[in-house]
Amino acid sequence: MCSHTPVCPSAEAPDADAAQADSRCFEQGWTLLCNGILLFEDTGQLRPDLAAVAPRRPRRGAAGKAVAA
Template sequence: MCPHEPSCPSSSASDREAARTIAAHPEQGWSLLCNGIVLFEDTGELLPDGAVIAPHRPTDLAISAA
């Protein structure tokens, strides 16, 4: 149960990554959010039910010639 006002988004909400961080371990590359999600620095997620969300940050950036 989230103690924050307004409450953090649930782990099933589309904006679930907006929940507050309750434990951060940048040296290990992950953070625990208030809604029970483990958020990894590569933007992958481990949901409370064990489901995995693959990393979704852009990795194929176009290189422009100057």
């Protein structure tokens, strides 16, 4: 599927969201990666096998700052 050099990571790879963008829709908040992953603005994903990956948002402390999980 990928024609980039070097080849982008597959959809099953741990770093799959590092693939190059094929198309984007900023108004709707999504990017289609060349490995078939639909990446959303909130870091959620829809994989080519239609599996949904929940957003990976950092936890927030009482002061609104990100805290380690």
